[in-house]
Amino acid sequence: MSDTATTTVEPPRYSRAPRKARGLEKRAWLYMRASGILLVVLIFGHLLINMFLGTGVRAIDFAFVAGKLANPFWIVWDSLILWLALIHGANGMRTIVNDYARGALRAVLLGALLVATVVLLVLGSLVLWTFDPCIGDTSSGVLAELCGAQ
Amino acid sequence: MHEESGPASGAATATIDPPKPRRIAGTLYRGREGMWSWVLHRITGVAIFFFLLVHILDTALVRLDADAYDAVIGTYKTPIMGLGEAGLVAAIGLHALNGLRIIAIDFIPGATRVQRPLFWIAIVLWVALLAGFLPRHLMHVFGGA
Numbered sequence: 304m305s306d307t308a309t310t311t312v313e314p315p316r317y318s319r320a321p322r323k324a325r326g327l328e329k330r331a332w333l334y335m336r337a338s339g340i341l342l343v344v345l346i347f348g349h350l351l352i353n354m355f356l357g358t359g360v361r362a363i364d365f366a367f368v369a370g371k372l373a374n375p376f377w378i379v380w381d382s383l384i385l386w387l388a389l390i391h392g393a394n395g396m397r398t399i400v401n402d403y404a405r406g407a408l409r410a411v412l413l414g415a416l417l418v419a420t421v422v423l424l425v426l427g428s429l430v431l432w433t434f435d436p437c438i439g440d441t442s443s444g445v446l447a448e449l450c451g452a453q
Numbered sequence: 454m455h456e457e458s459g460p461a462s463g464a465a466t467a468t469i470d471p472p473k474p475r476r477i478a479g480t481l482y483r484g485r486e487g488m489w490s491w492v493l494h495r496i497t498g499v500a501i502f503f504f505l506l507v508h509i510l511d512t513a514l515v516r517l518d519a520d521a522y523d524a525v526i527g528t529y530k531t532p533i534m535g536l537g538e539a540g541l542v543a544a545i546g547l548h549a550l551n552g553l554r555i556i557a558i559d560f561i562p563g564a565t566r567v568q569r570p571l572f573w574i575a576i577v578l579w580v581a582l583l584a585g586f587l588p589r590h591l592m593h594v595f596g597g598a
Contacts, residue, residue, distance in 0.1 A: 336559065339552045346545060355586065359593035360538060363526050365519040368512075385509070392502035399495060419506065427509045430516040439519035 331394055338387040345384045369436040369446075378431050385427040393420040486572040494551050497544040504541055535594030539587055546582045550575040 352371075354360055371377040393416055400412045437450035514522040528534055554571045557564045564571065 336556050339549075339556060343549045343553065347549070350542060350545070350586075354538065354542065355589060359590055360535070361530055361593050363529065364523050365515060368515050368522070372515075388505055389509070392498070392505055395498045396502055399499065423506065423509045426513055430513045434516060438517075 338391045365439045372434045486569045490572050497548040
C-alpha cells in the first residue's frame with residue numbers, strides 16, 4: 304500500500320493530442336466523409352451517363368466528350384469529381400502509406416503521392432476548362448459551322 | 454490488492470470457460486464483418502485510386518488530339534477492358550456502399566451496435582446494383598453491332 308496522500312484528478316483523466324494537430328487530422332477525417340457522400344452522387348451520375356444509358360461505353364469517343372463539355376454543367380460536375388475524388392483518394396493512400404511504410408520509404412511515397420496529386424489536379428483542371436472541340440473532325444455537323452467561323 | 458491471475462477457488466465459484474479462439478485467431482484482427490469490410494474498403498480504395506490516375510491521363514488526350522483519344526478510348530471497348538470495367542464498377546459500388554455504412558456508424562447514434570447488419574445490407578444493395586448494371590454493360594461490350 305502506498306503511504307502518500309490521495310490525489311484527486313479531475314476528469315478527463317487522460318491527455319488529448321495538442322489542439323492544433325487534432326484539428327488537422329480531424330479535418331482530414333471529416334473531409335473523407337463529406338467528400339464521400341458527394342462522390343456517391345457525382346460518380347454514380349457519371350457512371351449512369353457514360354456507362355449505362357444509351358450504348359454505354361460503346362458510345363464514348365471525342366464527339367461524346369465534346370458534346371458533354373459544351374455544357375458548363377458537366378464541366379463543373381467533372382471538376383468536382385476530379386478535385387473531390389483525387390484528394391479523397393490521395394488522403395486514403397496517405398493513411399495506407401503511414402500504416403505500412405516507415406522511414407525513408409514513407410517519405411518517398413508521400414512525396415510521390417503529393418507530386419502526382421498536384422500535377423493531375425492541374426492537368427485535369429486545364430483539360431476541363433480549356434477544352435477545344437475544334438481540334439476534332441470539323442468537316443460536318445455542328446462543329447463545321449462553329450469552328451469554321453473562328 | 455489480491456492476485457488477479459489464476460482461477461479463483463472455492464465451492465461457490467462457477468466455472469466459466471474462456472471464449473474459444475476462432476480458427477484463425479492470432480493472425481487476424483478480430484475477423485468477421487468488421488475486419489473484412491475494412492480490408493475490402495482498402496483494396497477497393499487502392500484499386501479505384503490507381504484507375505483514377507490513369508483515367509485522368511487518358512481523358513487528358515481529349516485536349517491534345519481527337520484521334521489519339523478515340524484510339525485510346527477504343528481499347529476501353531474491348532472484351533478484356535470490358536471485364537475490367539465490370540470489376541471497376543463493382544469496386545466503386547462496394548466502396549461507396551460501405552463508405553455510407555462507415556458514415557452511418559460515425560454519425561448516427563446507436564449505429565455502431567448494428568454495424569454487422571449494416572454490412573450485410575450494403576452487400577445486398579451492392580448485389581442489386583450489379584444485377585442492374587452487369588447484364589447491360591456486358592451486352593454493350595460483348596453484344597453485336
